[in-house]
Amino acid sequence: MPVPTANLPLPRGALSRRAALRSGVAATLAASRVLAPSLFVGCSLGIPPRAPTVRIGLLHSQTGPLAIGSTSLRDVELDAVERFNAAGGILGYAIDPRAPDTRSRTELFPKRATTLLDDGAVALFGCWSSGSRKAVLPLLEERDRLLFYPVQYEGNETSRNVIYGGQVPNQQVLPALDWLRSGPGGERKKFFLLGSDYVYPRTTNFIVRKWLAGTDAGIVGEEYFSLDTKDFAPVVTRIRESGADCILNTVNGAGNIALCAALAEAGIDPAKVPLVSTSISEDDLRSMPAAHVAGHWVLSSYFQTVDTPANAAWMAGFRGEFGQDRVFGDSMEAAWCLINLWKAAVEEAGSFATEAVRQVFAKGIGFDGPGGRMTIDPATQHATKYFRLGRVRPDRLCDVVVSSDGPLAPDPYPQVAFPGWKCDWTKGGLEPGPEVAIDG
Amino acid sequence: MPSTATPSNDRSRRAAVNRRRASVTIATSIDFTPSVPPVILTARTPPMFSDYSWYYEIPTTTAALLMVAAFVGFYWVGAVIVRPILRMFVRRAPGLNDLIGYILSCFCVFYGLLLGLIAVTAYQNVESAEQNVTREAAALSALYEDVSRYPEPHGQNLRWLIRDYTRYVIKYAWPLQQQGIIPEEGTIRAEALFDRLLDFQPSTPGEEILHAEALRQINHFLECRRLRLHSVKAGLPRAMWIVMFVGAFFNILLCWMFDTRFLTQLVLGGILAAYLGMMMYLIVDMNQPFRGEVSVSPEAFELLYKRMLED
Numbered sequence: 001m002p003v004p005t006a007n008l009p010l011p012r013g014a015l016s017r018r019a020a021l022r023s024g025v026a027a028t029l030a031a032s033r034v035l036a037p038s039l040f041v042g043c044s045l046g047i048p049p050r051a052p053t054v055r056i057g058l059l060h061s062q063t064g065p066l067a068i069g070s071t072s073l074r075d076v077e078l079d080a081v082e083r084f085n086a087a088g089g090i091l092g093y094a095i096d097p098r099a100p101d102t103r104s105r106t107e108l109f110p111k112r113a114t115t116l117l118d119d120g121a122v123a124l125f126g127c128w129s130s131g132s133r134k135a136v137l138p139l140l141e142e143r144d145r146l147l148f149y150p151v152q153y154e155g156n157e158t159s160r161n162v163i164y165g166g167q168v169p170n171q172q173v174l175p176a177l178d179w180l181r182s183g184p185g186g187e188r189k190k191f192f193l194l195g196s197d198y199v200y201p202r203t204t205n206f207i208v209r210k211w212l213a214g215t216d217a218g219i220v221g222e223e224y225f226s227l228d229t230k231d232f233a234p235v236v237t238r239i240r241e242s243g244a245d246c247i248l249n250t251v252n253g254a255g256n257i258a259l260c261a262a263l264a265e266a267g268i269d270p271a272k273v274p275l276v277s278t279s280i281s282e283d284d285l286r287s288m289p290a291a292h293v294a295g296h297w298v299l300s301s302y303f304q305t306v307d308t309p310a311n312a313a314w315m316a317g318f319r320g321e322f323g324q325d326r327v328f329g330d331s332m333e334a335a336w337c338l339i340n341l342w343k344a345a346v347e348e349a350g351s352f353a354t355e356a357v358r359q360v361f362a363k364g365i366g367f368d369g370p371g372g373r374m375t376i377d378p379a380t381q382h383a384t385k386y387f388r389l390g391r392v393r394p395d396r397l398c399d400v401v402v403s404s405d406g407p408l409a410p411d412p413y414p415q416v417a418f419p420g421w422k423c424d425w426t427k428g429g430l431e432p433g434p435e436v437a438i439d440g
Numbered sequence: 441m442p443s444t445a446t447p448s449n450d451r452s453r454r455a456a457v458n459r460r461r462a463s464v465t466i467a468t469s470i471d472f473t474p475s476v477p478p479v480i481l482t483a484r485t486p487p488m489f490s491d492y493s494w495y496y497e498i499p500t501t502t503a504a505l506l507m508v509a510a511f512v513g514f515y516w517v518g519a520v521i522v523r524p525i526l527r528m529f530v531r532r533a534p535g536l537n538d539l540i541g542y543i544l545s546c547f548c549v550f551y552g553l554l555l556g557l558i559a560v561t562a563y564q565n566v567e568s569a570e571q572n573v574t575r576e577a578a579a580l581s582a583l584y585e586d587v588s589r590y591p592e593p594h595g596q597n598l599r600w601l602i603r604d605y606t607r608y609v610i611k612y613a614w615p616l617q618q619q620g621i622i623p624e625e626g627t628i629r630a631e632a633l634f635d636r637l638l639d640f641q642p643s644t645p646g647e648e649i650l651h652a653e654a655l656r657q658i659n660h661f662l663e664c665r666r667l668r669l670h671s672v673k674a675g676l677p678r679a680m681w682i683v684m685f686v687g688a689f690f691n692i693l694l695c696w697m698f699d700t701r702f703l704t705q706l707v708l709g710g711i712l713a714a715y716l717g718m719m720m721y722l723i724v725d726m727n728q729p730f731r732g733e734v735s736v737s738p739e740a741f742e743l744l745y746k747r748m749l750e751d
């Protein structure tokens with residue numbers, strides 16, 4: 001028979017239930033006092049603090065024919081964002097970059113942009129061709145968001161929703177024509193215009209025709225090719241027959257490889273008939289044999305060989321992250337400047353809101369970039385840019401032959417081509433002139 | 441063909457935009473004062489009760505202590521509140537205490553086996569994820585070596601893309617995986633790499649052999665990558681969690697029914713509850729291979745990227 005234990009006296013020194021409970025409650029209260037701050041209000045439990053996030057969209061083609069150049073722009077922008085975040089973000093917010101793939105297809109740009117804006121992107125950076133930029137414009141205006149566009153283009157456009165960071169013709173082609181016609185440029189009088197068949201080459205060459213019309217120089221030929229053209233031998237024959245002393249090249253993409261090969265095979269001497277290209281960067285030159293391109297000329301605002309401490313520091317920083325064999329081009333530099341300008345504008349505005357940022361740009365804001373100072377012109381929201389003409393070296397980098405003394409003011413509507421057209425966002429915006437038909 | 445691009449094509453649209461801007465400027469002049477940024481995507485306060493992801497952000501020691509404290513606390517509270525009620529049944533039936541002791545022993549054996557097997561499964565998941573990561577990095581490394589022998593600029597373009605992918609995995613994909621999110625933009629980079637590799641047309645027998653090997657490596661890499669992404673969401677099924685927690689509760693319930701002195705009950709039951717808590721901590725921590733302090737690290741990719749940058 002079991003012995004009941006409930007009412008037996010406790011042995012000496014043993015803890016009674018009441019005493020145990022009392023001690024337990026006291027211990028629990030003491031523990032609660034210590035643990036409460038971390039268990040309840042302001043709970044951290046050692047979880048590292050995480051900054052709130054603001055999203056931006058990087059709109060670049062990462063596959064397809066435009067991928068090589070566009071991917072470099074994405075890398076530059078990611079590098080910039082990582083540096084911003086490492087330094088504490090912008091206004092205390094970490095920047096969350098999203099980079100969908102537009103697959104080198106114009107129709108995908110607005111779709112990807114829509115997704116980015118739906119996901120809360122406060123600004124977009126990117127686009128490549130004029131077609132891609134024009135495709136996202138209606139969306140930007142509808143949602144009132146800013147696009148930072150880093151590529152040189154034909155002008156003839158001003159939007160309140162785009163900050164244009166690339167060169168327009170009056171900062172690139174027109175100063176080049178003046179120099180080519182001068183003594184140091186070889187006093188060239190016979191220009192042959194070659195271009196890909198889309199809006200940028202046709203508009204640029206239209207401006208060139210108008211510009212040269214008032215001079216003693218002339219155009220001895222003008223031809224356009226689809227982007228996938230690989231046979232340039234017939235046109236090289238026609239160039240030779242025309243007696244041209246300069247070829248102004250607005251061909252874009254891989255066609256330049258075939259064009260340079262055809263010129264080299266035909267024995268065209270760059271010293272006598274140089275190919276002056278507007279859309280070739282150091283990235284493109286990598287794909288061409290040195291013998292085909294050395295001695296030809298490239299128009300740009302920035303070259304990798306620009307000898308400034310800012311450029312050296314930028315390249316070293318980027319290469320430390322992405323590899324020592326990376327090369328740098330004009331659009332990469334523009335992309336770097338634009339994203340830094342956006343940061344400066346947001347910080348000055350104290351807000352990511354589009355209108356607040358735009359108001360800062362309306363005051364005129366600048367950034368000392370690797371290629372020199374870039375300022376956004378409040379009237380047109382285009383960048384002031386250096387004009388530089390480079391000669392391709394055997395190592396496929398470019399020596400700067402001519403450079404403007406300082407950044408040139410942008411003029412998206414050169415009056416010689418678009419008379420009466422003006423834009424000044426500080427004084428009412430766009431003033432349209434008479435209709436202009438651009439024919440090739 | 442003449443181009444039809446004219447400034448006038450856009451004239452009416454621009455005029456409309458100008459008019460809209462004018463009104464926008466007036467409207468926004470009131471709220472122009474810099475304000476709180478409009479888009480805040482992540483808040484500081486973790487959603488403690490709707491989502492358990494906060495658990496994986498707690499340092500290991502704190503998490504272990506928290507789990508043990510939860511189990512022991514639950515047991516002790518029950519010992520004070522529930523035990524007196526349950527003990528009444530035990531005292532009414534002589535010999536029941538021995539029976540409970542016997543059942544508790546049997547139950548502990550079965551439950552211990554279950555916990556042990558589950559812990560092994562969870563550990564194997566982690567190990568398998570780690571192996572996939574190592575294999576993916578190894579395939580990428582081999583591919584990098586292969587494409588380094590390609591003629592330029594193909595070789596350089598491919599090396600850039602491989603570096604880009606590796607960097608993305610380290611800097612962007614891993615933090616997302618640690619939050620239990622499957623990273624999406626790596627797919628774009630992998631596709632870009634695959635496309636670029638297919639662009640290359642070998643022109644010599646040597647290049648053909650090299651290209652065939654590179655294609656084999658990229659397929660192996662893509663397979664490992666898919667397995668890694670699959671493990672991001674891998675974890676024990678919900679049913680297993682239910683069985684584990686119900687089992688732990690029954691274990692504690694049997695202990696509450698055991699008729700011993702109160703202090704003995706607190707100490708012995710507390711030890712059992714603490715060990716249950718430790719086991720649970722172990723399983724929860726290993727449940728998702730990429731989450732928590734003790735998880736698969738991107739070290740294989742980091743070493744690879746470091747070597748790529750040194751080349």
